[in-house]
Amino acid sequence: MHRPAVHRRDPRLEIITEAVERLIPRATPAHLTVTVTETLPGTANPDGTPHKHTWTGKPEGLAVKVFTALFGRPRTEEQRSPLAQAEDAKRARDLVGELDALLAGGVALETAPWYPCRPGDLVHVHHRAVGDVPLTPAFGETYIVGDAGDGLMSMQLLAHTLPDTVEHAADMVGCFAAEAADCPVYEVWFEAGAHLLTVVRDGRPVHVGGAR
Structure with missing residues (x-):
């Protein structure tokens, strides 16, 4: 699915976008458009139909307009996980910022x-390359709930x-596995971040992180 290259660091924009996409249940986001129509009373086109003004765009376009009206322009910084944001704030001795990052991550998930996730959900995690060579190439993991x-x-x-062939490869995979938890995606959501996760339910993606 293709979407504009907007770095969605703020999860509120993602939530608004997904809410618009789900106005048509089980629709494919890439095939959706949104149309807002103003019908002008007392006017008519040559064919007798009422004169109208319309706005048409993609769900993410409408989401950006709603987000901007509520919170200002979306941030375009590189996306980071809630834990990474909290650690940045901790290094800056910003206790409020540290707590805000963790609380925002929890709110975004819940x-x-x-x-909540369900048995049978597939959780795909993207791991970015590490190092300039790179020492560890980008790779993915797939978990089942x-x-x-x-x-x-x-x-x-x-x-x-x-x-x-990657050194210590066996020790680098499976770190987000959980034997029993109230919310088994909690750890990966906070450590990797929503932008690096894709959740598939009943064969359909219900959350797609990062650029779409």
């Missing part, structure tokens, strides 16, 4: 339209794309 009993859920590694 207000996501697909939350399962029922751990007693109202808890597990998340087990299904597959990864990190080459076995």
Whole structure:
């Protein structure tokens, strides 16, 4: 799915976009457009139909307009996970900023339209390349959420794309697996960040992070 290259550091913009996309249940976001129509009373076109003014755009375009009206222009800095933002604030001795980053991350997760996760959900994590060579190439991991009993859920590694030739490759994958947790995606959401996650439910993506 293609979307404009907007760095969505603020999860509120992502939430607004997904809310607009879900006005038509189970629709494919890449195929959606939004049309707002003003019908002018007492006017008519040559064919007798009422004269109208319209605005048409993609869901993310409408989301940006709503976000800007509420909060100002979206930030365009590089996207960072809630934990990375909190660590930046901690290094700057900004206790309020540290708490805000963690609280915002929790709110973004718990207000996501697909939350909470369900058994059978697939969680895909993108890991960025590390180093200039790079020492570790970019790779992905796929986890599956399962029922751990007693109202808890597990998340087990299904597959990864990190080459076995990478040093210590076996120690670098599966770190987000969970045997039993209230919310098995909590750790990966905070450490990797929503922008590096894709969640698939019933064969359909319900959350797609990063550039779309």
